[in-house]
Amino acid sequence: MTDTVTPLATVAQLMGGPFADLFVHFDPDVVQEFLVDATRMCEDETDRRLAPFTGLVETHRASGVDPDEYGDAGGIPIDPQGVVGASYAAALGTTSLIRHVYLDQYAPRYPEMWTYTDVQVLILRSFGGSQLIEPARLVGPESDSGHVWFPLGTYLPAGSLIRVTYSGGYTLNVPASLSRACRLMAAHLAVTELRPGTTQHDADTLRGQAVDILVSYVRPN
Incomplete structure (x- = not known):
């Protein structure tokens, strides 16, 4: 080929x-x-x-929960979308869900020349079942770090696999x-x-x- x-x-x-x-x-x-x-x-x-590359597939194991993100708002006012996410996480019986994944490919220098496109995230849960996350629900990926942030309420238990398919690279220049x-x-x-x-x-x-x-x-x- x-x-x-x-x-x-x-x-x-x-x-x-x-x-x-x-x-x-x-x-x-x-x-x-x-x-x-x-x-x-x-x-x-x-x-x-x-x-520039297209259709790169990465698989990451979901691990590590930041204690600051357990979802306890402590009475602080949050927007309606945040309320829904917190309520859903509480209904699942846990708020200690994975919130982050870092892509292997990102701009080591000059992130303003780097772009990501066609990002798809598939969660393969440790106990079975899968979920395709809508791109609009994700924050990122960030060009300077590859950081993807999942909103509170995304059912992503530790030990699950996160399969990310994406395109990117120095595409602007x-x-x-x-x-x-x-x-x-x-x-x-x-x-x-x-x-x-x-x-x-x-x-x-x-x-x-x-x-x-x-x-x-x-x-x-």
Whole structure:
């Protein structure tokens, strides 16, 4: 199956820059493939999805309840929607339900360039049964953290599975640093695979420069 990722840099950017000499004899489709490979290498280096993606499926185990969110309003006035949620949670016999999940993919930098779309959340409860949560009932996901907040009253016991299907990535614009890292990685590939010893570009230096840029995008341990 062909990888259909949208590269972090364009053919025009690569061919119009200092590495044009490496690709001048190749068709644009071949240059595009170099950029696809370079994009995936950037993602492998950072352990993140960076280019726009669609239909990604993640499964998280629901665990950990914040004591501050047990649902006891303590007589504080709340809006009608909050009253309904609190009443429903109380009717279920518990208010200690999971309220949060954090998606694996979010913007490590420049969240204003990142978007989420087509978010679907399916709850697979630990004792059986499932529920598809309407997107309008969710708060998030937040671009800078991947945080999704479930409203009070969502029946989500600890131990359940939360299966999230979503699309996202740097869809509004690609940060200039990421674009440059992608071009450096593509040049590294060209030097090591196609033109070893026939160019003034050094393959190790090119990869090192790309990795130096990608450090700020690396997923924390």
